[in-house]
Amino acid sequence: xxxxxxxxxxxxxxxxxxxxxxxxxxxxxxxxxxxxxxxxxxxxxxxxxxxxxxxxxxxxxxxxxxxxxxxxxxxxxxxxxxx
Amino acid sequence: xxxxxxxxxxxxxxxxxxxxxxxxxxxxxxxxxxxxxxxxxxxxxxxxxxxxxxxxxxxxxxxxxxxxxxxxxxxxxxxxxxx
Amino acid sequence: xxxxxxxxxxxxxxxxxxxxxxxxxxxxxxxxxxxxxxxxxxxxxxxxxxxxxxxxxxxxxxxxxxxxxxxxxxxxxxxxxxxxxxxxxxxxxxxxxxxxxxxxxxxxxxxxxxxxxxxxxxxxxxxxxxxxxxxxxxxxxxxxxxxxxxxxxx
Amino acid sequence: xxxxxxxxxxxxxxxxxxxxxxxxxxxxxxxxxxxxxxxxxxxxxxxxxxxxxxxxxxxxxxxxxxxxxxxxxxxxxxxxxxxxxxxxxxxxxxxxxxxxxxxxxxxxxxxxxxxxxxxxxxxxxxxxxxxxxxxxxxxxxxxxxxxxxxxxxx
Numbered sequence: 435x436x437x438x439x440x441x442x443x444x445x446x447x448x449x450x451x452x453x454x455x456x457x458x459x460x461x462x463x464x465x466x467x468x469x470x471x472x473x474x475x476x477x478x479x480x481x482x483x484x485x486x487x488x489x490x491x492x493x494x495x496x497x498x499x500x501x502x503x504x505x506x507x508x509x510x511x512x513x514x515x516x517x
Numbered sequence: 518x519x520x521x522x523x524x525x526x527x528x529x530x531x532x533x534x535x536x537x538x539x540x541x542x543x544x545x546x547x548x549x550x551x552x553x554x555x556x557x558x559x560x561x562x563x564x565x566x567x568x569x570x571x572x573x574x575x576x577x578x579x580x581x582x583x584x585x586x587x588x589x590x591x592x593x594x595x596x597x598x599x600x
Numbered sequence: 601x602x603x604x605x606x607x608x609x610x611x612x613x614x615x616x617x618x619x620x621x622x623x624x625x626x627x628x629x630x631x632x633x634x635x636x637x638x639x640x641x642x643x644x645x646x647x648x649x650x651x652x653x654x655x656x657x658x659x660x661x662x663x664x665x666x667x668x669x670x671x672x673x674x675x676x677x678x679x680x681x682x683x684x685x686x687x688x689x690x691x692x693x694x695x696x697x698x699x700x701x702x703x704x705x706x707x708x709x710x711x712x713x714x715x716x717x718x719x720x721x722x723x724x725x726x727x728x729x730x731x732x733x734x735x736x737x738x739x740x741x742x743x744x745x746x747x748x749x750x751x752x753x754x
Numbered sequence: 755x756x757x758x759x760x761x762x763x764x765x766x767x768x769x770x771x772x773x774x775x776x777x778x779x780x781x782x783x784x785x786x787x788x789x790x791x792x793x794x795x796x797x798x799x800x801x802x803x804x805x806x807x808x809x810x811x812x813x814x815x816x817x818x819x820x821x822x823x824x825x826x827x828x829x830x831x832x833x834x835x836x837x838x839x840x841x842x843x844x845x846x847x848x849x850x851x852x853x854x855x856x857x858x859x860x861x862x863x864x865x866x867x868x869x870x871x872x873x874x875x876x877x878x879x880x881x882x883x884x885x886x887x888x889x890x891x892x893x894x895x896x897x898x899x900x901x902x903x904x905x906x907x908x
Contacts, residue, residue: 516875612766
């Protein structure tokens, strides 16, 4: 699974892109976030406020209950501020 | 009193600009239109439908009951269609 | 700024000039009206725009002042042409610049809607049957009335 | 048409190209977003726009398709820049061309409102205290929601 981090998600985690292999019990976006938070204080801090997060799975906005699978590209970022 | 005619008011009356001296009983826009209609069939035809007319007195949109006086510039035209 | 002119205008240069040097501006909204070759189902070749010199400038200036009062604008521009115009020619430009996107967009919309019902211009279209004065459209009155309602708060 | 690019764009040329040769177009509406030197009360020198390559194009394409479905448009254009931008620089251009004034104005407004909440761009402002990620504004969500309500007919 490919993970992308943008804006302050990138700054706080110190990661812009990584490939991970979450355990089989990670079935949804919410599961993935829970799993990621256990990876250390930087991730715990960056992902603390789920309300402030947006998630895209394969470049589509996703809900917490949406499924994630091994081949997915999952992006984590704050609400957008372009334009 | 200076009269100006625009668009089909000009075409129908055959006049674009004229100076007139209406009698003293012409006190309002409505009076002026009534007086103008008596000047011949071209004017009677052009001014037949008051709803289709717009009147400006001294370059301000005017109502039928608004006053007109000797020194005024009065313009007659259809609803505007610019832009 | 108001301009009533026979000549064409350079859209890019006009819009650039509107915001040039003012770094407080966050957005520039604009509308350009063009001569269509098809109006109300009839092919038209060209048109002639007649106007009422003096009153035109007065009305455009008043419309602009109204917009400047209602929205926080750093700059605004109305250019309206008159005389003979061919299909594809630019007729009118309305542009507004503001710190805020909504203010620029709304005031631009307001200006063109009001101009359409207040500014003394009349279109004479060349048709296969000769010159035809264009009739005013009820939809233009309705578009302008929308802004009046907003102003009344109703 | 959608373009996501680092380079600046020539506003006049882009708008001209949008309507060039199509005499069925009666109006072109546009909005240009510029870098302000004052955001939320803080002086900013410059900013860097980060984006999500791939998803950006996908979202902009979808927003444009939505506008083309809702309004009778002859042409539309969205250009969004990324990378480092200075105060006064152009960030984004949205432009729509239609036979009808209202369609051009409304769809242009719709496009920029939706883009603001859907297109994955993030602004990092240079401030006296260093780089600051700009917070999303509730007013942007509200502006986009307005169009959703209209679509529902509620």
